[in-house]
Amino acid sequence: MNKIKLLTEHEAQKIAAGEVVERPVHIVKELIENSIDAGATTITLHIKKAGKQLIRVVDNGCGMSPEDARMCFVHHATSKLTSVDDLMQLNTFGFRGEALASMAAVGKITLITKEADVAEGTQLAIEKNEVIEQKPVACQTGTDIAINDLFYNIPARRKFLRTDETEWRQINQLFQALCFDYPHIHFKLISEGTTVHNCPSADSIATRITQLWQHTGAQQMIELKSDNKQSAATISGMISNHQYSRYDRNQLYFFVNKRWVKNYTLSRALIKGYMNVLPQGKYPAGCIFIDIPTDLVDINIHPRKEEVQFLNPRTIERAISESVKQTLEHNLSSQIKQPVAFSPSYESYAPEQQRPAPFPSDIELPPLNQQPWVYQEQPEPFGPQETITESFEAQQKSLINEQPTTTAPENSFAAGRIIGQHALTYILIERSDGLFVVDQHAAQERILYELFANRFKDLATVSLIFPQMISLSPEDLSLIEPYLSLFTDNGIAIEPFGQDQLIISSTPVHLKNVSLADMVKQAVGWINEQSDTSPEQLFQTLHKKLRAQMACKAAVKAGDSLDMQQMEQLLRDLANTPNNLTCPHGRPTGWLLNTYEIEKRFKRIGK
Numbered sequence: 001m002n003k004i005k006l007l008t009e010h011e012a013q014k015i016a017a018g019e020v021v022e023r024p025v026h027i028v029k030e031l032i033e034n035s036i037d038a039g040a041t042t043i044t045l046h047i048k049k050a051g052k053q054l055i056r057v058v059d060n061g062c063g064m065s066p067e068d069a070r071m072c073f074v075h076h077a078t079s080k081l082t083s084v085d086d087l088m089q090l091n092t093f094g095f096r097g098e099a100l101a102s103m104a105a106v107g108k109i110t111l112i113t114k115e116a117d118v119a120e121g122t123q124l125a126i127e128k129n130e131v132i133e134q135k136p137v138a139c140q141t142g143t144d145i146a147i148n149d150l151f152y153n154i155p156a157r158r159k160f161l162r163t164d165e166t167e168w169r170q171i172n173q174l175f176q177a178l179c180f181d182y183p184h185i186h187f188k189l190i191s192e193g194t195t196v197h198n199c200p201s202a203d204s205i206a207t208r209i210t211q212l213w214q215h216t217g218a219q220q221m222i223e224l225k226s227d228n229k230q231s232a233a234t235i236s237g238m239i240s241n242h243q244y245s246r247y248d249r250n251q252l253y254f255f256v257n258k259r260w261v262k263n264y265t266l267s268r269a270l271i272k273g274y275m276n277v278l279p280q281g282k283y284p285a286g287c288i289f290i291d292i293p294t295d296l297v298d299i300n301i302h303p304r305k306e307e308v309q310f311l312n313p314r315t316i317e318r319a320i321s322e323s324v325k326q327t328l329e330h331n332l333s334s335q336i337k338q339p340v341a342f343s344p345s346y347e348s349y350a351p352e353q354q355r356p357a358p359f360p361s362d363i364e365l366p367p368l369n370q371q372p373w374v375y376q377e378q379p380e381p382f383g384p385q386e387t388i389t390e391s392f393e394a395q396q397k398s399l400i401n402e403q404p405t406t407t408a409p410e411n412s413f414a415a416g417r418i419i420g421q422h423a424l425t426y427i428l429i430e431r432s433d434g435l436f437v438v439d440q441h442a443a444q445e446r447i448l449y450e451l452f453a454n455r456f457k458d459l460a461t462v463s464l465i466f467p468q469m470i471s472l473s474p475e476d477l478s479l480i481e482p483y484l485s486l487f488t489d490n491g492i493a494i495e496p497f498g499q500d501q502l503i504i505s506s507t508p509v510h511l512k513n514v515s516l517a518d519m520v521k522q523a524v525g526w527i528n529e530q531s532d533t534s535p536e537q538l539f540q541t542l543h544k545k546l547r548a549q550m551a552c553k554a555a556v557k558a559g560d561s562l563d564m565q566q567m568e569q570l571l572r573d574l575a576n577t578p579n580n581l582t583c584p585h586g587r588p589t590g591w592l593l594n595t596y597e598i599e600k601r602f603k604r605i606g607k
């Protein structure tokens with residue numbers, strides 16, 4: 001018996017359409033791109049029920065004639081291309097003339113559109129690919145198109161839509177990406193009648209970020225500094241500073257030659273730049289633009305052009321990680337070296353002519369990992385940092401003296417005297433610029449991390465009288481076996497013992513009282529997680545993680561009592577350690593309560 005039948009044209013179209021527009025977010029993308037192609041400067045997106053009930057885009061673009069308003073829903077109807085030869089010259093998004101035709105097959109459509117130089121517009125309603133109404137209408141120039149009840153006629157597709165939250169998140173994310181990509185366009189997003197984003201035309205990405213991320217870190221965004229000379233790509237944009245983080249990667253946007261792309265390795269490279277700053281499992285925010293000669297990138301590997309392949313991905317990734325790292329270091333060091341926070345209350349308190357002059361902008365602060373904050377028993381010749389502090393202090397004193405009821409505290413500017421230990425966790429240091437508080441565990445973690453990083457060959461090791469035995473499953477043992485040299489390189493003598501045990505016979509002195517079973521098991525976990533990275537990358541990552549772990553285990557804990565000598569030693573070591581502003585997990589090692597803040601709290605100055 002013959003089984004093959006031809007589908008009716010209508011059924012075939014429904015199936016094909018479902019492939020072009022699988023989800024609400026795809027429709028939103030096609031519609032907004034049409035508006036951009038039509039030269040719109042204002043685009044408003046209305047959404048109901050995450051797009052399942054309504055997706056409506058209103059623009060002030062060129063509009064369509066009554067004939068075009070009908071024509072645009074016909075398959076392969078486009079104003080953007082007449083022959084395949086035009087393809088190379090094209091600078092519009094659309095060209096296939098498929099989007100509107102597909103939408104007409106999967107939703108109920110209403111269209112209102114008018115060209116600039118005519119009095120009347122056209123209103124059109126479409127259901128199941130048929131025009132059910134067309135009439136002249138009085139309306140604004142531009143196009144207002146709505147897709148109602150998505151997949152109302154294809155229940156199987158409707159079932160595959162995800163939850164409202166997921167579909168909405170994707171729409172909101174796409175909307176933001178378009179806002180970043182076209183800052184000159186006024187975009188609005190309205191969901192269930194409520195305005196979610198209103199972004200008037202902006203002259204910079206910084207302004208866009210303020211419009212979009214007002215409640216999600218806009219104040220913590222800093223400009224990405226990139227002096228990358230090795231790659232042909234130019235990298236620019238903004239990233240969050242060390243104080244902002246979130247638990248997902250949803251606030252990371254990448255644009256390659258102005259096209260929004262989703263690329264896992266790009267975000268991984270960016271996150272890598274935060275390695276010493278953000279704890280594991282926390283992610284930054286960023287909006288990064290990569291401009292690269294077109295012969296070094298293939299942006300068309302994905303049918304919706306969301307993915308990208310670089311000819312030299314490693315160079316781009318390295319350039320991103322490096323720029324991020326440098327930007328953060330620069331930012332952190334300038335924050336910590338300028339202990340004065342010009343808080344709004346201070347600004348408003350200081351009369352115009354008495355406000356401290358802004359710091360000279362040409363002061364060169366030393367890079368973070370060459371000259372960290374310096375703990376000084378004896379004042380040393382003034383470096384740039386001291387110059388800044390002094391000049392502020394002078395200004396501050398004169399400011400204080402202006403106030404009849406307050407006096408400048410005497411002798412509070414002596415540098416670096418340890419006052420004591422607070423809560424068996426924090427070292428308190430009186431400094432000329434205020435009270436400096438150091439977290440003893442974070443500080444020692446950093447010291448040991450750098451020590452293990454650079455000088456493990458010189459580290460004294462001790463043989464254990466009772467070797468440590470670590471039991472593992474045979475699978476885990478074979479998983480970790482190729483990586484055991486990482487432990488030996490860090491002074492831990494470790495070997496397989498039978499099918500399911502490891503034996504540790506000597507360790508660095510710092511680790512002699514530490515149980516290493518957790519560390520080994522943690523390493524097995526890391527290897528398991530990283531199944532898609534190359535072996536050499538995994539080696540590097542593990543090396544760093546292992547050192548951070550060793551440093552953490554060996555470091556003094558919060559709650560350990562320290563005497564004066566031990567505290568002095570710790571601070572001296574910290575001063576001589578690179579990257580000493582944070583611990584390897586990204587927590588700060590120290591924190592300054594500046595004299596001005598103290599004064600303010602006691603209402604000696606300010607309101």
Ligand code: ADP
Binds near residue numbers: 061
């Ligand atoms: P494509 O964008 O590939 O040409 P579409 O199906 O998206 O295909 O659109 C078909 C045609 O409809 C476009 O070529 C354009 O002429 C017209 N069109 C669609 N949306 C708009 C709009 N918002 N403003 C003006 N014209 C539009």
Ligand code: MG
Binds near residue numbers: 030033034095099
């Ligand atoms: Mg289109």
